[in-house]
Amino acid sequence: MTLAAPAPQGFLSPTGVEIAFLLVGLVTFAAAIVTVTTKQLVHAALWLVVALGGLAVEYLLLTAEFIAWVQVLIYVGSVVVLLLFGLMLTKAPIGRSPDADSGNRWAALTVAVAAAATLVWVVVDAFRTQWIDLDAPQGTTAVTGAMLFQHWVLPFEALSVLLLAALVGAIVLSRKADEGDEADETGPEPGAKTAPGTADEEQR
């Protein structure tokens, strides 16, 4: 850590890894921007796939190999599919929906730009002279498995209990209420499919 910034390291002579990181980062950021600004709801979910996949590539470039594959499996494979299911079950309009953004869009833009400017200034000022040494991989699967099951076993087990609780909670929440008190239930029919869909996705 904290190399003393040797001569070959500098903004004007970026390494290949830095160039790749920059390009993939640009793609990721652009996809994120499209995700939060597009008026077509399904396209937002699909652009989210690009953003999350770009982040997986960034993890690979940072030598965190296991995290990258977990990102692909869970985010791209399961979370986005869940979001698409949610869009379908709430009958999201296919095509452009003009009211996708609320009226306080300009206030939100102001807040976001101000936060971005402040944070970028602080971060660049703080870590201007710090360099990551990527020669030794830090996140191979062997290393990750060893540290996860040597030092982090207890949080890991607690996390499995949390996932079980979330699974049960999702099933309970998305199940239709008892038959007695909803004789006049005229809600959308796809609600009936919610419980199995959510449960299947949750178990991945």
Next chain:
Amino acid sequence: MHLAYPAVLAVLLFCTGLYGVLARRNAILVLMSVELMLNAVNLNLVAFDVWLRDALHAGQALTLFTIAIAAAEIGIGLSIVLMVYRNRGTSDVDRLRDTAETPGPGDAPEALEAPEAPEGADATAAAQKAEATA
């Protein structure tokens, strides 16, 4: 690699998600923006873990835990959104105004609150309409 690259990318992604959370109207799009913010934090955790060469790899372990918790969060969040949609017929966060503050009968009709009265009445009417359709 310069440490500023991943840090700045994480900041930009976080602020993109922040904009989405504040500006989007559909609840599922708000959940997508929350995912973007969580991923920005994950990128920071991984980058600083690799930079510090932590012996316990606390950053990567926390990233794995964050991913798992985000999966649980999206499951619960989506089921809540679906339940709201089933009961109200909409997943539009702007229209869910049942707990919005409306000028009560005890409040003096000041000049400042006068413009808000029609909005409150409108929200109440919309809520009643939504309950009627549910």
